[in-house]
Amino acid sequence: MNVTVLDRKPDRSAQTHMGFIDCDVHPYVKGPNDFDPFLSKRWLEHKRTIGGRSRQGLAKTPMYPRMSPGSGMRMDGWPKGGGHPGSDLPLMREQLLDLFDVAYGLLAPLVGGAGGERNLEFGAAMATAVNEWQLAHSCDPDPRLLGAVQINAEYTEAAIAEIEKRAGDRRFAQVNIPPRGLEPLGRRRYWPILQACAANGFPVSLHLGGTSGHASTGGGWPSFYHEEHPSYVQTMQTLVTSLVCEGVFEQIPNLKIVLVEGGFAWLPALCWRLDKHWKQLKAEVPHLKRAPSEYVHEHIWVTTQPIEEPERPEDMLSTLEWIGPDRVMFSTDYPHWDQDDPRYAFKIPLPDDWKRKIYRDNARALYTLD
Amino acid sequence: MDRHVVGSVTDIPPGGRKIVTVKGRQIGIFRIGDEFFGLINRCPHQGAPLCSGEVVSRLVAPSPGDYRLTRAGEMIRCPWHCWEFDIRSGQSLCDPDSVQVRSFDVAVEAGNAVAEGRFIAERVEVSVEERYIVVTV
DSSP: OOOHHHHOOOOOGGGTTTTOEEEEEOOOOSSTTTTGGGSOHHHHHHHHHTOOOOSOSSTTOOSSOSSSTTTTBOGGGSOTTSSOTTSOHHHHIIIIITTTTOSEEEEOOOOSOOTTOSSHHHHHHHHHHHHHHHIIIIITTOTTEEEEEEOOTTOHHHHHHHHHHHTTOTTEEEEEOOSSOSSOTTSGGGHHHHHHHHHTTOOEEEESOOOOSSOSSTTOOOSSHHHHHHHHHHHHHHHHHHHHHTTHHHHSTTOOEEEESSOSTHHHHHHHHHHHHHHHHTTTOTTOOSOHHHHHHHHEEEEOSSOOOOSSTTHHHHHHHHHOTTSEEOOOOBTBTTOOOTTTSOSSOOOHHHHHIIIIIHHHHHTTOO | OOEEEEEEGGGSOTTOEEEEEETTEEEEEEEETTEEEEEESSOTTTOOOGGGSEEEEEEEEEETTEEEEEEEEEEEEOTTTOOEEETTTOBBSSOTTTOBOOEEOEEEEEHHHHHHSSOBOTTOOOOTTSEEEEEEO
């Protein structure tokens, strides 16, 4: 019987994971009124009397499984004093930031519903409120935590105004766009927003989730959460394909895209397929000057969690090599139930220079951090 | 290997558990009916505090749609990634042949035996009328 996993000691070779940059940290609200101080009276009243209208078809179906009690959180993430996991900064420090001496934590706030709000004016107001809330509750109290600018991508003018308002504020590292939108992200209607992100030095992070209102897979609605989870891979594949094929990277050559929590082992195979078809269908997409894989490698970064665990652990090395160890960034997804621990996530030792890149240097370069 | 007294049987009601520290190791002592089992408080997957997870049943489905709850209260579900293990054996539900949580022998001994025998009971006060949980580490 192989019990090596049980007795495996943490990877302590120079403690390479210590001081890492966490590319996926989830802050949560302490209560439903946390955003209220950042809403105008007009929108506060709207929130209280009418509320949000999401695009989700199954309106009351939760996004997460409940098996780890409380909407998919790690059980030991619940603050003893009450409140939701991710809402208590001292506990986040104890379980993540201080425990691993995290250099920076890139926030991905999945709260407020701004990105999927059908009432666009309200969506824009909530985006602003969530941005202010990140500063007040996370970034200012702990400067290691870097915000992600929230926008509603269906309201172009407001989205660009919000991006420009946050430009130059080093407390924000990137712009969040939910991958499940009304149309694939490469469509021209979204170009002005992507242009604004690039022009203002913000990478665009696509963190899994969002509620498009479309079935979550190309083949219809899944029955099980077990089906839903890998369907995020399909979403990410759709967006990568769209961004490449629409010529976005020709149009916006300094656009940087980060795929968060959508896995990564699929990316090489997608590139192989895109390159193959490009040779055959080049006449249909003459705006593509280079092979799709070249655009992907130049413009797209991936984060690790939930990390693939191949049956032969050494296959992870080939996968990372195919993607390029300069494009992979470590993430925990704290405090979610499927979060990864930097000591144990990789089931095989990585070369030291890869570790430095994946745990720190890639994110440091992408987000121009100290 | 030493035998450590980690508490009185009345400390853990049926279905309950207690996490104790023996020789620097955290060990979850579980009570199923009147039987006691010990598992290391560390998940073989990513090191989470396994024994603080939920105690659940084993759900089996001989065919799609045919669900049967078995082994009520005999599985421990990791508080992080929800890997499930058999409390009696430490075996993984998904991969019983290759993944196992380290388990420890747990026995119940009468108070007079504990009082007279070679046990280590630093933090437990022993009375001859009681029965005690003894873990071998």
